[in-house]
Amino acid sequence: MKLLYVKRVLLIAIILFSAIASKAQSNDELLNLLIKKNLLTQQEADSLRSDLALKEQQKRDKEKENQHNISIGSKALQISGLVQARYQGFQQTGVNNAFDLHRARLDAKGNITDQWSYEVYTEFAATTKLLDAYTAYKFADFLKVQVGQFKVPLTYESLVSDSQLDFIDRSQVVEALAGRSKDVIGNQNGRDIGIQVSGSFAKLNDHYLFDYTFGVFNGAGYDVTTDNNNHKDLAARLAVHPIKGLDFGGSLYEGEDIPLATTKVPNPVTQARNRYGFDARYATGPFSVTAEYLHGTDASVHKDGWYAQAGYFVIPQIQLVAKYDTYDPNKVITTDRSNIYYGGVNFVFNKWTRLAVDYLYKHEETATQVKNNILEAQLQIAF
Structure with missing residues (x-):
């Protein structure tokens, strides 16, 4: 039986x-x-x-659920990416209108354990570059240690993900003073190699009151094999969230670096490269407003700039945006300040796809004005 x-x-x-x-x-x-x-x-x-x-x-x-996530054994592997195809129409004579691949990126990240995490983020547009490559250990909400290559905690806008920007381009002062396209150390995509600690503390109702970040970096930029000087740079940022949706931040950077123009000179001399800035942002429902000021010192040259922008979702699929952006590359010279007035609209088709259209009206404080306004359009796929 x-x-x-x-x-x-x-x-x-x-x-x-x-x-x-x-x-x-x-x-x-x-x-x-x-x-x-x-x-x-x-x-x-x-x-x-x-x-x-x-x-x-x-x-x-x-x-x-795992449409864009893959689990391998006991280790989590999340694959995501970003593609931004852009068109620029230039008013300036002698500059050709053109399509380009603004960004094409692949991101691999995950958690080895509940505390250990990692990320490897690569750029494929124009030339292949390793953007982020780090590991982090989170002891608690108030303490996380991160080692490797990643964004320097300097300015609000530089830390915003490229796929989440309200405009196609970042502000002039951020591009010039946060290790980006117009910085004296060259375009480092706002990144460097080093170690940092960060965390949140003082919980208020359903959110933390403070976020902090402090890091020590080479100061030579990203995707490099060695430091170009013996000095180590310091960066710190503190953000305050008094009520939900309202954020205040302050950033500080102290360093010594070799300017890009002198890197090939025999025995180049390092110079001071210091920064400080303040920012504020308020977002409620479909409306948001952001403002930021940043000051920089390269050797003995003082520079500064600020921007203010606002955005409003008319309907969930259409956001109208406006911005004023001003930057002075040398405080001693009175005729080199550049002002840009932005107007734009973002068409959000779904959470992966967005079309941004921006018009930039430029005005330089020079004796002779150059007609150099720009119309930009960018189709973004972020998966």
């Missing part, structure tokens, strides 16, 4: 496993056959049908 029961259970298991493994569409027929042979009761068959339907639904949900 016991042997007969074992054979019965084994036969049922083999038949059901075969049906599931081959994804057969005749599960009901198999169950009906088992009922006819008195191997299953109607109640047992109904229970099996219910279990199979539940497992199939769970499988579909898991596949949908």
